[in-house]
Amino acid sequence: MKLNIAVLPGDGIGPEIMQQSVKVLEAVAERFQHEFRFESSPVGAAGIEETGDPLPEATLELCKKSDAVLFGAIGDPKYDNHPEAKIRPEQGLLRLRKELGLFANIRPIKAYKSLLEHSPLRPERIEAADMVIYRELTSGIYYGERSLSEDEKSATDTCTYTVEEIERIAHLAFKSAQKRRKKVTLVDKANVLETSRLWRKTVTRLAKDYPDVDLDFLFVDNAAMQLILNPRQFDLILTENMFGDILSDEASIIGGSIGLLASASVGTTYSLFEPIHGSYPQAAGKGIANPVASILSAAMLLEHFNLTKEAQAVIDAVELSIKLQISTSDIGGGHTTKSVGDFLESLVLEPGNFNNENLRYGQMTII
Numbered sequence: 001m002k003l004n005i006a007v008l009p010g011d012g013i014g015p016e017i018m019q020q021s022v023k024v025l026e027a028v029a030e031r032f033q034h035e036f037r038f039e040s041s042p043v044g045a046a047g048i049e050e051t052g053d054p055l056p057e058a059t060l061e062l063c064k065k066s067d068a069v070l071f072g073a074i075g076d077p078k079y080d081n082h083p084e085a086k087i088r089p090e091q092g093l094l095r096l097r098k099e100l101g102l103f104a105n106i107r108p109i110k111a112y113k114s115l116l117e118h119s120p121l122r123p124e125r126i127e128a129a130d131m132v133i134y135r136e137l138t139s140g141i142y143y144g145e146r147s148l149s150e151d152e153k154s155a156t157d158t159c160t161y162t163v164e165e166i167e168r169i170a171h172l173a174f175k176s177a178q179k180r181r182k183k184v185t186l187v188d189k190a191n192v193l194e195t196s197r198l199w200r201k202t203v204t205r206l207a208k209d210y211p212d213v214d215l216d217f218l219f220v221d222n223a224a225m226q227l228i229l230n231p232r233q234f235d236l237i238l239t240e241n242m243f244g245d246i247l248s249d250e251a252s253i254i255g256g257s258i259g260l261l262a263s264a265s266v267g268t269t270y271s272l273f274e275p276i277h278g279s280y281p282q283a284a285g286k287g288i289a290n291p292v293a294s295i296l297s298a299a300m301l302l303e304h305f306n307l308t309k310e311a312q313a314v315i316d317a318v319e320l321s322i323k324l325q326i327s328t329s330d331i332g333g334g335h336t337t338k339s340v341g342d343f344l345e346s347l348v349l350e351p352g353n354f355n356n357e358n359l360r361y362g363q364m365t366i367i
């Protein structure tokens with residue numbers, strides 16, 4: 001298969017994790033005889049630096065003419081520490097999502113057996129947890145009107161949802177649940193918010209089209225607690241933009257680290273694949289960032305194009321690397337971003353070279 005992939009490394013650790021993902025995708029292309037072409041363009045603070053715009057016109061054009069987008073991360077303390085800055089890196093990502101119509105952000109979360117002991121959560125609680133969050137991505141409070149009063153003594157953010165915006169992601173969520181354990185949990189704050197009541201009403205009506213799927217509801221405050229108390233109760237969580245953003249960072253603890261959590265952002269035309277974490281500026285250039293979230297996002301890209309065995313090759317390599325602790329320090333390993341990427345690249349290229357008996361890969365002892 002021929003795929004043109006737009007590569008948007010972004011800021012902070014973005015470029016170094018992206019390097020590993022491109023390397024792994026190149027290995028996939030070589031082993032499975034595909035032609036993947038990569039073209040990079042700046043976004044976020046890098047976009048502001050180069051062109052004054054966090055989403056340069058050329059970057060948007062590249063995304064639109066490509067088959068898929070691989071996104072790193074954006075954000076820089078230069079802006080985070082200056083709340084008065086009018087142009088911000090995050091606007092680049094928000095606008096990109098809107099321009100590409102990426103209304104559903106899909107974030108799978110599972111507990112890795114070999115990381116159970118490493119988790120700050122009780123292993124018996126999280127063992128076998130396996131869920132996916134469907135987060136609405138192009139509406140809600142992140143896209144509502146904002147204002148700051150003239151005397152700067154009050155500020156307003158507004159949250160709006162339309163029935164259509166709720167329906168389109170709810171359909172995707174129900175269809176996905178049909179292929180999983182057939183349970184959708186709608187997370188909202190319908191005891192307080194009008195938008196949440198519209199979500200409940202709309203999703204309840206839609207559920208009738210999916211009689212094989214159970215639908216239940218949780219208020220977001222309770223959901224935040226249930227996620228770490230009893231994560232196995234969840235199969236698919238459907239929720240609005242901001243709740244999904246917050247809950248998925250929390251849920252990443254079940255997996256062991258936010259550095260493992262991948263996502264796919266999809267709409268009707270375009271698709272973009274990105275780790276759920278940010279630009280982790282404290283780690284930039286130090287070689288300590290976990291590249292796996294980005295690499296698993298690349299695996300989601302492969303799945304999106306029905307390259308199932310290719311995606312599985314990447315997932316298998318990641319699982320083995322975690323088991324062998326060929327990993328970064330966030331999950332207890334002592335390896336660098338690049339050496340994890342190198343190992344995954346070799347495993348994807350020549351899985352047969354790995355000798356489980358004496359933990360050697362080709363001529364190389366890996367532990």
Ligand SMILES: NC(=O)C1=CN([C@@H]2O[C@H](COP(=O)(O)OP(=O)(O)OC[C@H]3O[C@@H](n4cnc5c(N)ncnc54)[C@H](O)[C@@H]3O)[C@@H](O)[C@H]2O)C=CC1
Nearest residue numbers: 073074075076080258259276277278279280281289290330
């Ligand atoms: N999608 C995106 O590009 C996002 C961008 N941001 C931006 O990123 C910047 C930093 O934001 P933070 O709130 O600090 O969130 P962050 O996700 O960048 O980092 C939070 C913490 O998560 C851990 N972490 C994140 N990525 C990791 C990785 N690959 N490997 C190991 N550990 C990792 C680190 O302990 C880090 O201190 C901000 O400018 C923010 O606006 C935040 C979230 C998403």
Ligand SMILES: CC(C)CC(=O)C(=O)O
Nearest residue numbers: 090093094245276277278
């Ligand atoms: C930085 C924001 C635009 C979004 C965010 O935190 C996310 O999508 O996870």
Ligand SMILES: [Mg+2]
Nearest residue numbers: 245246249276
């Ligand atoms: Mg986030």
